[in-house]
Amino acid sequence: MLKLVSFLFVIAFVYADEQKHWALIVAGSEGWDNYRHQADACHAYQIMKKHGIPDERIIVMMYDDIAHNIENPTPGIVINRPNGPDVYHGVPKDYTHSEVTPKNFLAALTGDEEGLASRGLFGKKVIKSGPNDHIFVNFADHGAPGILAFYNKFLHARDLMSAINKMHSEQKYAKMVFYIEACESGSMFQDLLPKDINVFATTAANAHESSYACYFDKKRRTYLGDVYSVMWMEDSDKEDLQTETLQKQFLIVKEETNTSHCQEYGDMSISNLDVAEFQGKMKSRTTSKYDRIRIPNPNFGAVKSEDVPLAIQYQSVKVAETEEEKDKYLTKIAALEQKRTQTIETFRRIISVSLNHDSWKVSEVMSSRMTLRNFDCYEPIVEALRQECPGLNIPQNDYALRHLYTFVNLCEIHPRLDNDEILDAISKVAEVPDSGC
Missing domain, CATH: 1.10.132.130 (Topoisomerase I; Chain A, domain 4)
Structure with a gap:
């Protein structure tokens, strides 16, 4: 009997000490002109799923007005590169439409179920992480000095920092990584993100410049992706994430992104960890014809984010x-x-x-x-x-x-x-x- 109790104690201890991986993926915008943000988010989900993070630990926030938009010539299908695969299939609809807000994002990040309930959102998925867990956060939308845009509201840099510091003090993670696709996204972390709270962040742009949209699609009359996002995701699709470090991925993305200046902030020691520690440890066993096709350079024909609405119209005139x-x-x-x-x-x-x-x-x-x-x-x-x-x-x-x-x-x-x-x-x-x- 004593041996059985000891065995069960050991099992319980090991289970309690198990490291879990969590992912929070956000596209803050809505509308056909912003197709690329939700395409980025859907692609990011597919990467996490393919590499073994279960749906119960992947949270997706997106307006969800693209796949079945009246302007979509392929209803129910969203692509993230020219002639690419559908990235929309299977994506969870955790937070959609008016639920895509800064408050709900912070609640999902920090595990604040009570805050969600106070706004009438019961049973919504949140990150229930512990001191041994790794968290990956990916955001794609518009930005400006010290803010990220969510549909019709703003997430301020200080509010994000406050949430991160609170999570650190409450030991809600072991390591956390942010990949942010937005104009002036460096301003969310520059001189704000401490180097000693186990958080590493990379951004599409520095604190003063635009990020860039890429892959104008003549059939859909919109841009399919963003340069920085396409670069890191296409890298994750083809690399062995268990042997590639975050720093190596960042340097690849930085070198290959010649439209803006990608940045890194926070605890640089985390960048020495494998990408798999945040995007999923399972080695993908599936390959498709898309994995073998060389993707076009997203820098070619890329346009500043603020010029996208005009660029779409000019491109449409041509065709x-x-x-x-x-x-x-x-x-x-x-x-x-x-x-x-x-x-x-x-x-x-x-x-x-x-x-x-x-x-x-x-x-x-x-x-x-x-x-x-x-x-x-x-x-x-x-x-x-x-x-x-x-x-x-x-x-x-x-x-x-x-x-x-x-x-x-x-x-x-x-x-x-x-x-x-x-x-x-x-x-x-x-x-x-x-x-x-």
């Missing part, structure tokens, strides 16, 4: 079969160009009112490029713009996101400026009929 069809796309181009001009003017008006119409100061703010440090000033401005200028649709208007650096400049160059004055300026401009708000 239009009738003059009527061509005129339709040209009309859309004119409307997009007008919206871009209006966006810049809206930002200029707000800054001008904030600075009492001092033209020299306004010019300085509009033309500088400062590093975000004054979060207390910047974050309320971003939220006020999102709420009071719905016409700009900033979370999904990547061109507007590219100009949020002007408000970083405003906060950094004029730190003594009363925040209420800036918020009041936003309200005043929003009341003007042709303001764009």
